[in-house]
Amino acid sequence: MSPTSTTATQPLRASAPIATGRNGEMRPSALAFLLLLWLSLFVAFAVLITLLITIFLTGQNKLSTALLFNFPSADPDEAGARPAILGSVWAIGATAVMTLPLGIAAAVHLEEFADRKRWFNRFIELNVQNLAAVPSIVYGLLALAFLSMLGVTNKNIVIGGAFALTLLILPVIIIATREALRAVPREIRDGSLALGATQWQTTWRQVLPASVPGIATGSILALSRALGEAAPLLVLGALVYITFDPNGLLSGYTTLPIQIFNWTGRPQEGFHELAGATSILLLAVLILMNALAIFIRNKFQKRW
């Protein structure tokens, strides 16, 4: 029984499955295997859908403008997530301002300027990979220690949380930016250098603009991850009942994930509904951010 596949040239990646003749594929064990594989994918999606449905069912009653505009309250019917929404905006805004320049600059250095043969630069690369996998709560401890060292006693300030989040997503931004920079072909750099530009001019005027879509995509995804983080902020005292709008870098604050955590821990059904509704809100924002990232990638990504 010789196989009848006629695949000629195959690219390195498995872009097309290899047909090996119908008899082999129809064997019961092969079919069972395929079924198991589809099942595992199915289970993963089933859980995802169950999660989304339960969240939606729990939270739908409380989806209203009250959620957006009211302050927290002991009465679930009157409570809203307003300080949390604004706190999230402030925290993510401050994080973006701090982490984007830092991460992009670091990535540019590692990718364009650093001599990769030197052990020090390889060490930095290894270090970045490690930092990307450190548990998020450790970043909270780091920020806590840093604030204590500075003598700041009230740890519930926006800049403290932003500091923790900045360091948390910095490795992610570096890795994503490096990927984007790597995608720009050598010819662009070579051509620029051939015309007499210095390396920095090449980077600044050719490579970076060309990799902006990739960087933008990576940054938005990283920021959306920061938006969903709660653990480091818990350590920094963001779990607090506030009746005001966070309004500055040194202001007290809380964030959407922390608010969800707060309401989840309360026994009354009304608060569970609020937690569900806030989860829906948070998921909606995350979906928007991810959609924006994908849109940027698809629309502006250059095909070299």
Added chain:
Amino acid sequence: MRKSTAKIFASTALVLVGALALSGCGGQPSGGDTSGSGASGGGLTGSVNTDGSSTVAPLTEAAADLFRDEESGVNVSVATSGTGGGFKTFCAGETDVSNASRPIKDEEAADCEAAGIKYTEIVAANDGLSVIVNPENDWAEDLTVEQLNLIWGPEAEGKITNWNQVDPSFPDQAITLFGAGTDSGTFDYFTEEINGEDGAIRTDYSPSEDDNITIQGVAGDVSAIGFLGLSYVEENEGVVKAVAVDGVMPSTETVQDGTYTPLGRPLFIYVNNASYVDKEQVKSFIDFYVANSAEIAERALFVPLTEDQVTTATDELASLG
């Protein structure tokens, strides 16, 4: 190529600026938090920082809610580090008000004095520290103090693990225990009254500074037992139920007339004298708190002050101002 780059930068910048602008001015329907007259009532601004007991926190939160209707420009924050935790921040001068479900200890008073913090103790409400069980628990409806000591004392650690060890007529079911953590005034009060010494307790239970966790734990387990402030029981009627202690069920009446003993107790707020005198918003908040204590207690489902207690509190305040 340049144009699309510019477009991306511009649109991202616009979005960021827009978001910050919205947060800065858009979302405040009732008055501003910068100086300027608020739309509803007074024009005070500034912050009032409170921290401490998670038992007292709902009361202070209710006060903050009602206060906001009068002074919307004042930022009141209520943190819950536990009574002990609250005193630590209070005696470091970081908070204006400390919520406490037990009186200040001598060591804590000494810390405050060493830091130069002068304070005033005000009784804000009453509480019947309640022992709770699951609604489907029909055997432990009345427990004596001795039985509670048997369940919760330090010697019980690892040993008293079953209900029928408490009373042979109880079913053969494992006990799960939930309660306040070590920073909590409820913890201090309960251990002192039931186990005879502040801090003496078995350690194999689920401690939390957040009483809501205790409610959740007991509500989800038929053979669980817990202890926390009465207001949480009242808020969660049907979800958990209180146990009679030495024959007396905790309620507003039994707490106010003293028959719910030894677990009836006053709840306090400690006010930093300097904050009260120097910060107008703190004075306004505390005055409001005391003057409206009955309404606040009712809103938060606490046992309100007796008439004598109200008079004492008002006098204390007058001596402050």
Added chain:
Amino acid sequence: MTAIIERRGGPASGRAPAPASSFAGRRRPGEFLIKLALRLAAAVTVVTTVGILIALLIPSLSFFAEVPVLEFLFGTRWAPRFADASFGVLPLVTATLWTTLIALLVAVPFGLGAATLLAEYARPRVRKVLKPLLEILAGIPTVVYGFFALQFVQGTVLRDWLHLPTGAFSVLAAGLVMGVMIIPTIASIAEDAMSAVPQALRQGSAALGANRMQTTLRVVFPAALSGIVAAVVLGISRAVGETMIVAIAAGNQAQLVTNPLDQGQTMTGFIANAALGDSRVGSLEYNTLFAVGLLLFLITLLINFISIRFVRRFREAY
């Protein structure tokens, strides 16, 4: 001025050329500062790691001055804040092991199954749709997973539907949901690893008469083994470091877990819970927080190192 260009053949690779020293471009003074700034930015990452180590070590050293290391590592009673205090971290570690194990039991089969499907069986167009959908699982905030674990998995499924003897919190519920959360992590790395296996191997196997299942099991899996191991190890790292799901759903009782239906407090759960209270800087409670944090950091560091080595091996093999 002339710029010297090194001629190198081959397809566009996008790798940056060797540093500027081999090019005689006109030097502009500001560039030195700019390059210095870039270098400093890269150095921030090193500073971060050093910062984490210092931030964790200093309070930990104070901690170990009061609590013997052996008692910490091997003691079985964790009651750090009580009057009769004990600092044996084993209950926290065993709870972490339990949640991680349960999570892996869920994530490894389903993750590898999904990865195999995407890498070996799915057509490119199907893959393009399914892969992002799987990534959605990774994008859901862990708080929302925690809410789901407490409300639905523990409350509805385990208690109401299955009538299991369990309370309001359990290690099982937290572990199961954690497993679902790390499915995409394992799936995506394993899928990368399997896709990197050259077609030639599959073709050879097909030429010998194997069907796709046999090829997958006997050729692709062994060839991609280091990548698959890297994926699993990374999944372990994520499970060990996860905080919110366990903080919400696993409970607060630090005990040596023997039954997954019981509560348990993991290392991350303890840090989150303890941080909610107030610990004065320099106090034993404050230092305990960092001692557990140090242990957590070292464990994940070790796991990450192992994972990175495996990733390197599979990326270099082809």
